[in-house]
Amino acid sequence: MxxxxxxxxxxxxxxxxxxxxxxxxxxxxxxxxxxxxxxxxxxxxxxxxxxxxxxxxxxxxxxxxxxxxxxxxxxxxxxxxxxxxxxxxxxxxxxxxxxxxxxxxxxxxxxxxxxxxxxxxxxxxxxxxxxxxxxxxxxxxxxxxxxxxxISTTPVSRLGEARIAGPKPMLDALARIEPFEPVDKIPSLALRLARIADGSIDAGLISADARDWDLAAADLILRESGGTMSGGAGEAVVYNRATPVHGVLVASGNGLSAPLLAAMQRLRETQSQRL
Incomplete structure (x- = not known):
């Protein structure tokens, strides 16, 4: 309840x-x-x-x-x-x-x-x-x-039309799966999410090791603007755990969430085949 x-x-x-x-x-x-x-x-x-x-x-x-x-x-x-x-x-x-x-x-x-x-x-x-x-x-x-x-997120629903910010290695890896428009890295994780929320960009990638304080405020701003953030496999983001550390995260407007997660899944499969 x-x-x-x-x-x-x-x-x-x-x-x-x-x-x-x-x-x-x-x-x-x-x-x-x-x-x-x-x-x-x-x-x-x-x-x-x-x-x-x-x-x-x-x-x-x-x-x-x-x-x-x-x-x-x-x-x-x-x-x-x-x-x-x-x-x-x-x-x-x-x-x-x-x-x-x-x-x-x-x-x-x-x-x-x-x-x-x-x-x-x-x-x-x-x-x-x-x-x-x-x-x-x-x-x-x-x-x-x-x-x-x-503010609200953009209605973009195709990865090929998306402007995506994140660490360059992550963007480069994702681009080998499906093309999109890369955006220069935004150093503040909170602002990376907030700029998805206000429609400045369409999506963002976050590498592992972000902490609750990097994310919690901007996560709610994103949700309330019509967006979502999850783990790279679509799992929910959980706050106030004993160790407040997160793995790889993806964020976007709701319309882009499914294609972005599908591309991340294909990326994981490709990387596992190389091991």
């Missing part, structure tokens, strides 16, 4: 959006368009980069969002994971700066991402991209918006 929606959801979305705008301003203070960031940078264990802006935004959002919904647990790229989230109905899922490498290099494709999970399902999402002048918002069942206006 599904749990009821939050009765304060519309007001909560407005407050979360305002919090993300403020968080974006914190990050923008150290962002240098076309140049190296003014923020101090270092590498985390595993080699991925982090900046003082990531930490500052994370701290700000944890204080602000926890005040908005104190009963919600917390899952963020820049905070030590707490298993308490596995037993909570509500969980904030946050990526302070999705696309940190782009941010560090002065490229515009980075975003502040916030989702709220209810029993593991996204019910609220905000993806705020200050340098791209785009703020995407959604509530489950309420459609998706960009800068306050309704």
């Amino acid at each position: 599904s749990t009821p929606p939050l009765p304060i959801a519309p007001d909560l979305l407005k407050a979360v959006r305002e919090s993300c705008l403020e968080a974006g301003a914190i990050a923008t203070d150290l962002f240098r368009p076309g140049a190296k960031t003014a923020a101090r940078t270092w590498s985390k264990s595993g080699g991925s980069p982090v900046t003082e802006a990531d930490i500052g935004v994370d701290t700000f959002l944890r204080i602000r969002l926890s005040a908005l919904l104190p009963e919600a647990a917390w899952l963020s790229e820049e905070t030590v994971d707490d298993a308490l989230r596995l037993s909570r109905r509500f969980v904030w899922v946050v990526d302070p700066i999705d696309g940190t490498r782009a941010y560090m290099s002065g490229l515009p494709d980075w975003a502040v991402c916030v989702a709220l999970l209810d029993e593991g399902e996204p019910i609220l999402g905000v993806v705020h991209a200050p340098a791209s002048h785009a703020t995407y918002t959604t509530l489950r069942g309420g459609g998706a918006q960009k800068n306050g206006g309704a």
Whole structure:
């Protein structure tokens, strides 16, 4: 039996959006368009980069969002994971700066991402991209918006007509199965999904190892705009697991989902025959 929606959801979305705008301003203070960031940078264990802006935004959002919904647990790229989230109905899922490498290099494709999970399902999402002048918002069942206006995916249903973004090795492999129009990689996974949602592109591929915080907010935005994201074999995306890591993912408008998954299946069969 599904749990009821939050009765304060519309007001909560407005407050979360305002919090993300403020968080974006914190990050923008150290962002240098076309140049190296003014923020101090270092590498985390595993080699991925982090900046003082990531930490500052994370701290700000944890204080602000926890005040908005104190009963919600917390899952963020820049905070030590707490298993308490596995037993909570509500969980904030946050990526302070999705696309940190782009941010560090002065490229515009980075975003502040916030989702709220209810029993593991996204019910609220905000993806705020200050340098791209785009703020995407959604509530489950309420459609998706960009800068306050309704958005929707494209009606494209043929792979040969599709504009697809993703890592070049994945695009090259898929193109050997069926032709399409490749799009330059969008460094922020959240923006890759959001641009499918607003019709800028038709589909996106995501390599293995994405995390809940990269995906949850933009996944709901995509769903509410008439799109879908799944594993490469069509399996559902599950959030708030003990290890919040995902395999290969594909995303598109609903009309393109079946042909894209069929092409991915043929790609897997071809690759297995070569082994």
